Amino acid sequence: MSSSSTTASSSSNRVVIFDTTLRDGEQCPGATMTFEDKLSTAVMLDDMGVDIIEAGFPIASEGDFEAVSEIARQTKRATVAGLARAIEADIARAGAAVRHAKRPRIHTFVSTSPIHLAHQMRKSEDEVLDIISRTVTQARGLVDDVEWSAMDATRTPIDYLCRCVEAAIRAGATTINLPDTVGYALPDEYRAMFSQVRERVPQADKAIFSVHCHNDLGLAVANSLAGLEGGARQIECTINGIGERAGNAALEEVVMAIKTRGDGLPYATGIDSTWLTRASKQVSAVTAFPVQYNKAIVGRNAFAHESGIHQDGMLKNASTYEIMTPESVGVSKTSLVMGKHSGRHAFKEKLRELGYELGDNALQDAFKRFKDLADRKKHVYDEDLVSLVDEEMVHAHDHIKLVALTVIAGTMAQSATLTLDVEGVHHTRQGTGNGPVDAIFGTIRSIVPHEADLDLFQIHAVTGGTDAQAEVSVRLKHENRSVTARGTDPDTLVACARAYVAALNKLSGRQKAVAAVAG
Ligand SMILES: CC(=O)SCCNC(=O)CCNC(=O)[C@H](O)C(C)(C)COP(=O)(O)OP(=O)(O)OC[C@H]1O[C@@H](n2cnc3c(N)ncnc32)[C@H](O)[C@@H]1OP(=O)(O)O
Numbered sequence: 287m288s289s290s291s292t293t294a295s296s297s298s299n300r301v302v303i304f305d306t307t308l309r310d311g312e313q314c315p316g317a318t319m320t321f322e323d324k325l326s327t328a329v330m331l332d333d334m335g336v337d338i339i340e341a342g343f344p345i346a347s348e349g350d351f352e353a354v355s356e357i358a359r360q361t362k363r364a365t366v367a368g369l370a371r372a373i374e375a376d377i378a379r380a381g382a383a384v385r386h387a388k389r390p391r392i393h394t395f396v397s398t399s400p401i402h403l404a405h406q407m408r409k410s411e412d413e414v415l416d417i418i419s420r421t422v423t424q425a426r427g428l429v430d431d432v433e434w435s436a437m438d439a440t441r442t443p444i445d446y447l448c449r450c451v452e453a454a455i456r457a458g459a460t461t462i463n464l465p466d467t468v469g470y471a472l473p474d475e476y477r478a479m480f481s482q483v484r485e486r487v488p489q490a491d492k493a494i495f496s497v498h499c500h501n502d503l504g505l506a507v508a509n510s511l512a513g514l515e516g517g518a519r520q521i522e523c524t525i526n527g528i529g530e531r532a533g534n535a536a537l538e539e540v541v542m543a544i545k546t547r548g549d550g551l552p553y554a555t556g557i558d559s560t561w562l563t564r565a566s567k568q569v570s571a572v573t574a575f576p577v578q579y580n581k582a583i584v585g586r587n588a589f590a591h592e593s594g595i596h597q598d599g600m601l602k603n604a605s606t607y608e609i610m611t612p613e614s615v616g617v618s619k620t621s622l623v624m625g626k627h628s629g630r631h632a633f634k635e636k637l638r639e640l641g642y643e644l645g646d647n648a649l650q651d652a653f654k655r656f657k658d659l660a661d662r663k664k665h666v667y668d669e670d671l672v673s674l675v676d677e678e679m680v681h682a683h684d685h686i687k688l689v690a691l692t693v694i695a696g697t698m699a700q701s702a703t704l705t706l707d708v709e710g711v712h713h714t715r716q717g718t719g720n721g722p723v724d725a726i727f728g729t730i731r732s733i734v735p736h737e738a739d740l741d742l743f744q745i746h747a748v749t750g751g752t753d754a755q756a757e758v759s760v761r762l763k764h765e766n767r768s769v770t771a772r773g774t775d776p777d778t779l780v781a782c783a784r785a786y787v788a789a790l791n792k793l794s795g796r797q798k799a800v801a802a803v804a805g
């Protein structure tokens with residue numbers, strides 16, 4: 287795979303894919319990822335052919351700095367970028383985090399719109415121009431590959447935007463990103479902004495122009511593609527479209543639009559599209575953000591046909607109702623039916639069909655849980671396996687584990703007796719509550735005291751039937767940090783306990799904050 291800065295220019299049709307799942311994606315409330323989640327996601331992004339991985343915002347926290355540094359060390363092909371405000375300390379920190387990468391990039395940004403200059407930055411236009419020159423020069427002193435972004439570009443008067451872009455290019459920026467930070471632009475406006483800036487700024491052809499679109503009006507993908515028509519050749523996007531507020535342009539949608547509509551969109555990316563389903567599942571698993579059923583490309587229904595006329599057409603010829611094949615996004619026609627008599631080979635093959643490739647240990651653990659499930663449940667559906675493997679992938683490094691749970695529920699009393707394994711030591715407690723779920727959560731809290739509040743609690747069935755697995759989502763909030771986690775089990779109350787414990791693991795992350803287990 288060739289690096290972005292060497293191949294993309296507005297005269298080439300190669301579009302650079304800049305993935306910001308680990309930075310802008312992680313900015314959506316509750317989507318916090320652990321260090322291990324970030325590393326495994328970065329490895330996957332590298333394998334699938336992403337050109338640039340924005341690994342985080344190194345000044346934001348020690349954890350983000352460590353994650354960006356480790357991703358920089360481990361990434362084999364992609365450029366690794368760290369985000370920095372137009373502040374000396376941010377740029378130094380980003381430079382230190384990415385310096386071990388084969389291809390390091392510093393991505394620095396500053397606001398340019400009158401609204402942001404007046405209310406957020408409280409600086410004049412000239413002061414910001416000066417800041418751009420200083421900070422881009424500083425970044426170029428640290429790395430050769432510097433991206434500069436005009437925050438809120440789409441609400442910036444074009445004359446001033448051109449002066450800012452000119453200052454950034456003169457100071458050495460190699461990529462110029464003009465984001466639709468607030469998701470306000472219409473496709474034609476966004477295209478025109480790129481055309482005008484590229485036409486008016488001297489030496490604009492020295493830089494690659496980049497789109498970065500938010501989905502507040504549901505236009506993020508349409509705007510990103512319109513930006514290409516205006517001469518941009520880098521698209522900033524995220525898996526499943528996660529990101530600040532309504533999210534960013536979805537990587538899978540951008541990639542498949544380009545691949546499927548080569549006639550109208552004469553561009554190419556370096557992404558191997560057969561990874562898209564797996565990538566979507568991995569990001570959904572590590573963030574615990576469900577993918578909506580009708581989500582384009584990767585939703586559960588994206589290739590499902592229910593109505594008679596459509597099914598009839600599909601049986602005669604798939605092109606009647608499918609504009610791309612499921613195989614092209616990594617969904618194979620599933621054929622194996624799994625049950626309690628299935629063996630490891632079939633299990634492994636089935637997971638491959640569903641888009642998962644597990645290491646030996648994870649496969650063994652998942653197989654054991656599958657057998658347990660098959661003993662308890664009449665039909666093991668694909669959705670059951672997906673939930674089971676998602677859990678396995680996410681919880682391999684947990685330091686708090688649910689060992690046993692007994693619950694008394696009903697009209698007379700509600701209590702929970704619970705055993706947790708905390709860093710290898712078993713703790714058992716009994717507690718009561720206002721209902722069985724309250725009793726379980728209270729008992730967990732008494733074993734592992736913590737300050738976080740329960741911010742969200744949701745239950746839904748993974749499949750139909752009264753023996754369906756329950757999937758429970760729990761969001762915990764502590765100060766300004768919130769994490770979401772999922773737990774599944776045929777027993778709804780066990781799923782509740784699993785979800786709460788998973789959220790606690792995520793919240794304490796690597797800090798082993800559970801050292802304070804109640805004696
Ligand atoms: C559009 C985007 O997605 S921008 C990226 C947003 N992402 C994040 O904010 C996530 C990570 N952020 C953080 O961890 C924190 O906000 C930090 C560490 C970066 C900064 O924390 P704090 O120093 O406590 O500042 P706080 O977040 O309250 O305020 C932001 C400050 O940065 C300034 N600022 C914002 N953007 C920029 C910029 N691009 N360049 C320079 N200064 C900026 C604001 O004006 C404000 O400065 P002030 O304190 O002088 O008023």
Ligand SMILES: CC(C)C(=O)C(=O)O
Nearest residue numbers: 395435437438465467
């Ligand atoms: C930091 C910048 C690129 C951003 O995320 C935005 O403007 O939306």
Ligand SMILES: [Mn+2]
Nearest residue numbers: 310467498530
């Ligand atoms: Mn953004």
